[in-house]
Amino acid sequence: MNGLVAPRLVVAGVSSGVGKTTVAVGLIKALRKLGLRVAAFKCGPDYLDPTYLSRASGGRSQNLDGWMMGRQAVTATFLRAAEGADISIIEGVMGVFDGASPSGEEGSTAEVAKWLDAPVLLVADTSGMARSVVALAKGFVDFDPELRVAGLACNRVGSRGHLDLLRRALPSPPILGGLEKRPTLAFAERHLGLRTAESNAVPEHLLDAWGEEVTAGFDLEAVLHTARSAPLLPALDLSEHPVQPRCRIGLAFDEAFHFYYEDNLRRLEGLGAELVRFSPLSASALPAVDGLYIGGGYPEMHAARLAENQPMRAAIQAFAAAGGPIYAECGGLMYLADGLRTLDKRRHPMLGLIRGEVAVQERLVALGYVEVETLAPSLLGPAGLCFRGHQFRYSELLHPPSDAECVYTVRRRRGGEAALEGYGKGNVLASYVHAHWASNPLVAEGLVSSCAQYRERTR
Numbered sequence: 001m002n003g004l005v006a007p008r009l010v011v012a013g014v015s016s017g018v019g020k021t022t023v024a025v026g027l028i029k030a031l032r033k034l035g036l037r038v039a040a041f042k043c044g045p046d047y048l049d050p051t052y053l054s055r056a057s058g059g060r061s062q063n064l065d066g067w068m069m070g071r072q073a074v075t076a077t078f079l080r081a082a083e084g085a086d087i088s089i090i091e092g093v094m095g096v097f098d099g100a101s102p103s104g105e106e107g108s109t110a111e112v113a114k115w116l117d118a119p120v121l122l123v124a125d126t127s128g129m130a131r132s133v134v135a136l137a138k139g140f141v142d143f144d145p146e147l148r149v150a151g152l153a154c155n156r157v158g159s160r161g162h163l164d165l166l167r168r169a170l171p172s173p174p175i176l177g178g179l180e181k182r183p184t185l186a187f188a189e190r191h192l193g194l195r196t197a198e199s200n201a202v203p204e205h206l207l208d209a210w211g212e213e214v215t216a217g218f219d220l221e222a223v224l225h226t227a228r229s230a231p232l233l234p235a236l237d238l239s240e241h242p243v244q245p246r247c248r249i250g251l252a253f254d255e256a257f258h259f260y261y262e263d264n265l266r267r268l269e270g271l272g273a274e275l276v277r278f279s280p281l282s283a284s285a286l287p288a289v290d291g292l293y294i295g296g297g298y299p300e301m302h303a304a305r306l307a308e309n310q311p312m313r314a315a316i317q318a319f320a321a322a323g324g325p326i327y328a329e330c331g332g333l334m335y336l337a338d339g340l341r342t343l344d345k346r347r348h349p350m351l352g353l354i355r356g357e358v359a360v361q362e363r364l365v366a367l368g369y370v371e372v373e374t375l376a377p378s379l380l381g382p383a384g385l386c387f388r389g390h391q392f393r394y395s396e397l398l399h400p401p402s403d404a405e406c407v408y409t410v411r412r413r414r415g416g417e418a419a420l421e422g423y424g425k426g427n428v429l430a431s432y433v434h435a436h437w438a439s440n441p442l443v444a445e446g447l448v449s450s451c452a453q454y455r456e457r458t459r
Contacts, residue, residue: 003232029211044093067107177218246272259296291451294332381446
């Protein structure tokens with residue numbers, strides 16, 4: 001038998017907001033209760049939904065983004081993370097055909113599903129719907145015959161009787177299950193999506209409750225049969241050779257900073273970096289490290305605590321003054337600025353490593369894919385490096401000085417002039433771009449090399 005057995009199912013939506021995460025989380029919990037090992041994945045660039053999938057699966061949810069990663073990296077990431085699992089649940093992004101372009105499938109759930117040759121469970125909000133479900137399903141099935149829509153999940157049905165009515169109306173593709181409205185079990189939301197699934201915001205019993213709802217409302221045997229019907233996947237050489245330790249990188253990780261692509265972290269480790277977590281909120285000193293990586297998150301929600309932790313601020317400032325490499329993305333940039341002004345108009349002093357003040361806005365400032373090119377040598381490597389990433393922010397850096405050094409040009413995927421970005425100089429680099437290094441593995445190598453060189457200089 002040539003190829004790899006990898007039972008898998010894509011939980012896609014007819015649009016955003018139909019309950020994909022709820023269905024995916026419920027399925028994962030229900031399947032785990034059957035004693036199955038479940039690997040969890042999220043299509044697209046989102047950081048929030050994967051926290052729910054990770055909590056539900058008990059492992060690390062991986063992002064699969066066709067536009068930022070490309071087919072080879074998507075396939076390799078899936079195969080690596082699915083190894084040893086009994087089934088993989090892949091939550092889609094937006095509507096199944098929505099992606100980076102209004103006229104193509106690039107960056108869409110459909111693209112990833114076809115690359116992985118995975119059957120699709122289509123989630124629809126069927127509240128107030130009866131026979132119209134037939135037209136809806138037929139439209140999605142016929143739109144792209146290469147996509148295998150293997151079943152429908154009906155969300156927000158009025159009752160079990162309503163679900164039975166929908167099943168009688170739609171014999172094919174089969175309705176594999178349905179969920180009634182449960183307002184008391186709704187996940188908290190913030191900005192354009194869910195809040196992260198920290199245990200204090202999303203208690204375990206809430207995740208368990210959705211697992212019980214799926215167990216009661218879905219044909220789990222049919223779900224498993226559908227996932228196991230996925231064809232063999234081509235075998236790839238995913239062996240990783242041992243590498244010599246090269247450096248230690250401090251990874252900011254707490255309630256304020258926790259947005260990282262797992263694939264980026266794996267790449268750093270694969271290049272010989274040991275990742276050491278620390279908390280800018282609660283720790284009073286840095287661990288012994290050769291570089292810092294401060295990712296995105298919600299620093300605005302914890303601005304007062306970040307400002308009040310003067311020992312940590314002083315430690316990072318001293319590390320920077322000594323030439324220690326510091327790379328920051330989005331929330332990390334906010335922390336590196338002179339100050340952070342929250343929605344209540346209060347100003348909180350931050351690290352002062354990037355000139356200018358960050359102000360949180362009522363409305364979305366930037367959302368979407370971007371392409372980056374470096375204009376000068378930086379922590380990430382030489383000038384001329386190109387890579388892809390994503391922006392999603394409600395803040396902006398106000399009045400950076402006219403002599404501020406910008407290392408990046410950033411061009412939005414959907415057009416527009418390139419903007420100067422990538423603030424800092426020498427050993428400090430901060431940007432609003434969440435970069436995915438599968439788009440250019442040299443970037444991860446550049447960061448590890450910068451940290452390793454600092455280690456050599458300070459030994």
